[in-house]
Amino acid sequence: MTGSAVDVDFAQLQFSKNDWGQLVLTLPDGAVHAGVEPIRCFPLSDPDRTISIVDADGHELVNLPTLAVLNPSAHDLVHRELTEREFMPTIQRIVTTSAPSPPCRWDVETDRGMTSFQLESEDDIRKLGPSGAVVADANGIRYLLPDINQLDAASQRTIRRLI
Amino acid sequence: MISDIDELRQYRTTLLALTDRRIISSGTAVNEWPLSEVEKLRTKDRAGLGTLEMLGYSRRLSYWHYTIAQGPAALVFGDRFEDVKGGHAIRKHFDEEEIPEGEEQVTPPDTMALFRLWRFAKPHAWWMFVAFVLSLSATIADVETAKMTRPLINLLTQYESSKISSLSPAVYYLGIMLGAAVLAWVLGWAQGAILAWVSERVTGDLRNKTYAHLQKLSLEYFGGKRTGDLMSRISNDSDRLCQFLSDSIVDFMANSILLVVVAVSLFQMNLKLGVVTLLPVPFIVWMMYYSRDKLQVGFQAGSRAWAHMTSVLADTIPGIRVVKAFAQEEREIERFQTANEAVVAANNRVNSLWTFFWPLITFLNSLGVFVVWAYGVWLIMRHEPDFDVGALTTFVWLSMKFYGKLEMMSRMVNASQRAATSAQRIFEILDRVSNVPEPARPVMVDKLQGELEFRHVGFRYGNRKVIKDFSLKIHAGEMIGLVGHTGAGKSTLINLVCRFFDVAEGAIFADGVDIRSYKVEQYRRNVGIVLQDPFLFYGTISENISYGRPDATREEVINAAKAARAHEFILQLADGYDSLVGERGQSLSGGERQRISIARALLIDPRILILDEATSALDSTTERQIQEALQNLVRGRTTIAIAHRLSTLRQANRIMVIERGRLVEIGTHDELMEIDGAYAELHRAQQALTKDIGW
Known part of the structure; x- marks a missing residue:
């Protein structure tokens, strides 16, 4: 049986950081769990809801409906932890592609700066909702395209040919 | 029942009848045996020949042979005999006539298949008519232009021989010619656009309809079909139809009318020359007919070969792990090559036919035009009245048009045969009737309680009886473990509960209502299933x-x-x-x-839950986790669980043992161990195995 505590007063949850840089959760009953991890259940389709806090062994301790149920200090800590463990740059512009269709190299402008990656096959581009997409490169790093319609015309053409 | 083969293995019919007192046979002579002398009836079947033996108490009384077609009847005959003999009142058997027999189909004649497409084209009939009118106007414009050649040529010859000094009327004729060409272009464009749209829509509807129909067919149908073949029917054949509809069908109709129009105007201009022009036509039409029949056979072979090739693909690509594990890549390549060569060979056969007929028809067409030239020259030589160079030009032009269209139509023979074959293959799916039929007056149900009852259920695959007189009542919320050797009929029983197949005899009741009275969809919504290898x-x-x-x-x-x-x-x-x-x-x-x-x-x-060896493919640690998960699932639901490992059936309220389609034991684990029968034996065997290999 997992320790999925259902009836927890979320505002009572205490989070802190220990000297090892681990996130520590103190439950209302006083139990302390070091090295807990926040995980989004639906990181792509609904990232802001149903966030699970699991212990170091991967067992779920709490399942938060949203981060907003936490008290402000806990909210900040968990939010920071989430952003630290996630790396999914958002593509803002596709600068050039080495070939019109995969396998090819893409030079892109992201919210984290310029980068370039190898796209192995068109199967690595996955549609997300009506107009979004996620692109996975050869190393498994994913790049987000929240809304294709917001891109410039050339980038749109590149991506639409592939999905 | 009917025995259709006699003792000497000759085809001869003998009628067998069972009454409540005797068995009567009526073949060359009438014989009868009182039931009291007959101990039992036994059926055997071997290589398609069935034998029904009537055994007395001390010897065999008689026997009859029958073909496989009579097999089910023989089994029923045997069952009925046991009913009567056992002193049971003949129980009410559900009329087998009520249940549609299998997924039968009627093969429609080839060309009829194309006409059946009308059902899908009908909603767009108006647009098709518009396209037809456009196509017709374009060709008529063409013919009318041809008639301009006579005055134009005559004008030119007169100018050349200095009979007139001005060519200004020529502008008028040239203008008409150019105008007609532009008109033909615009009309052709509009017609093409409309037809392309309509045909894409019609085939789209056809694909949807076929796929929807396919989804509703019972598992039995899919069991007997190759995936690749079905896929090629829905994708490939429908595409071919689309091409035919957009390119050929309206043109074909418009061209046939045009041929008549041209022929009439030829006759009007000059009767004799008209007759000469049309001389080779009957021969060409006969050739087209002849080649059509030949091609039909060829195209069917081609489609089959193609489907076979797709089957190889659909087989090996999902099974690639097995191929690689056994290092059989080379053999698979060879298998594909063989299938592919068959496609090439089939297409070559068609092509060689086609390449022979095609130039021949072209030659005959040119011959037709040549005859016009020759006859025209002869007429002018003889100074035929009312015939000049202009008239000859018009004739030549018209006959070229005529033969050009005829040539196009003969090309369409090819296309239409191909399309007819495709249409036939698609309608073959659409003509299937699901053998899990929806009831005429369904009993509505939202949530079942989950009580299940089997009453004298029987089921057979062809001649083989898999479930025999199976009766059992399962209470709502009860968990039943189902145990038996491979092939004992466990999976069949579950398929019957899921209504993947329907029972052949007796009935299954859920909440006291025959499950065939519920709507299939509503009923299945109450049934959850966890398979050994989840998809x-x-x-x-x-x-x-x-x-x-x-x-x-x-x-x-x-x-x-x-x-x-x-x-x-x-x-x-x-x-x-x-x-x-x-x-x-x-x-x-x-x-x-x-x-x-x-x-x-x-x-x-779901109220009814089926676990078909849900844990047998897993290691024991995983199995334990899944057992936990299953406990949650089973709680409060009527559950039937098949398992090989008896330990997984600990929680079952009752365990039933099936052997050769019959229920042999039922009870709790302890009760069954007490009886010391089949279950106890299985249990001991597994215990020993556990000790040996340390499960």
């Missing part, structure tokens, strides 16, 4: 879990996953519940996939 579709994990209830909320999905012990491993995946699984997706272990399929079954909250 996940390409999509996200949350989509797979909510497959049976796409409207489920995220919370419900998570709760189902938690109950199925899947939540935590899902969280460890990179995209959580948004991770892709299934074909091309993230690869999950057998246990993980099994837990997702349990969550899927949990989410629909």
Whole structure:
């Protein structure tokens, strides 16, 4: 049986950081769990809801409906932890592609700066909702395209040919 | 029943009848035996020949042979005999006539298949008519232009021989010619656009309809079909039809009318020359007919060969692991090559026919034009009245048009045969009748209680009887373990409960109502099934879990996953519940996939749950986790669980043992051990095995 505590007063949850840089959760009953991890259940389709806090062994301790149920200090800590463990740059512009269709190299402008990656096959581009997409490169790093319609015309053409 | 083969293995009919007192046979002579002398009837079948033996108490009384077609009747005959002999009142058998017999089909004649397309074209009939009118106007404009040549040529010859000094009327004729060409272009463009749209729509509808129909057919149909063949019918054949509809059909009609129009104007201009012009036509038409029949056979062979090739692909690509594991790549390449060569050979046969007929028809067409020239020269030589160079030019032009169209039509013979073959293959699917029919007056049900009762259920595959007189009552919420050797009929029983097939005899009742009275869809919504090797579709994990209830909320999905012990491993995946699984997706272990399929079954909250060896493919640690998950699933539901490992049936309220389609033992584990029968034996065997290999 997992320790999925259902009836927890979320505002009572205490989070802190220990000297090892681990996130520590103190439950209302006083139990302390070091090295807990926040995980989004639906990181792509609904990232802001149903966030699970699991212990170091991967067992779920709490399942938060949203981060907003936490008290402000806990909210900040968990939010920071989430952003630290996630790396999914958002593509803002596709600068050039080495070939019109995969396998090819893409030079892109992201919210984290310029980068370039190898796209192995068109199967690595996955549609997300009506107009979004996620692109996975050869190393498994994913790049987000929240809304294709917001891109410039050339980038749109590149991506639409592939999905 | 009818015995259709006599003792000497000759085809001869003998009628057998069973009454409540005797058995009567009526062949060359009439014989009868009182029931009191007959101990039992025994059926055997061997290589298609069945034998019904009538055994007395001390010797065999008689025997009859029958072909496989009579097999089911012989089995029924035997059953009825036992009913009567056993002193039971003849129990009410459900009229087998009520249930449509198998998925039968009527093959329609070839060319008729094309006419049947009308049903799909009908909604667009108006547009097709517009296209037809456009096509007709374009060709008539063409013919009218041809008539301009006579005055134009005559004008030119007169100018050349200085009879007139001005060529200004020529501008008028040239203008008409140019105008007609432009008109033909515009009309052709409009017609093409309309037809392309209509034909794409018609074939789109046809594909949808065929696929929808295919989904409704029973499992039995899919069991007997090659996946690749079905796929090629829906994708390839419908595409071919689309091409035919857009390119050929309206043109064909318009051209036939044009041929008549041209022929009439030829006759009007000069009767004799008209007759000469049309002289080779009957021969060409005969040739077209002849080649059509030849081609028909060729195209069918081609389609079959193509379907066979797709089957090889559909077979080996999903089975690539097995191919590689046994290092059979070379053999598979060879298998594909053989299939591919068959396609090439079939197409070559058609092509060689075609390449022979095609130039021949072209030659005959040119010959037709040549005859006009020759006859025209002769007429002018003889100074025929009312015939000049201009008239000859018009004639030549018209006859060229005529033969050009005829040539086009003969090309269409090719296209139409190809399309007829395709249409036939598609209608073959559409003509199937599902053998799990919807009731005429269904009993509506939302949630069942889950009480199940089998009453004298029988089922057979062809001649082989798999379930015999099976009766059992299962209370709502009870868990029944189902045990038996491979081939004992366990899976068949479950297929019957799921209504993948319908019973042949007796009936299954859910909540006291024959399950055939419910709507198939409503009934199945109450049945959850977890298979040994769960199939996940390409999509996200949350989509797979909510497959049976796409409207489920995220919370419900998570709760189902938690109950199925899947939540935590899902969280460890990179995209959580948004991770892709299934074909091309993230690869999950057998246990993980099994837990997702349990969550899927949990989410629909079924009243009747089927576990078909849900844990037998897993290692024991995983099995324990899944057992936990299953405990959540089983609670409060009527459950039938098949298992090889008896230990997995600990929680079962009752365990039943099936042998050769019959219920032999039923009771709790302890009761069955007490009886010391088949179950106890199985149990001991497994215990010994456990000790040996340390399970």
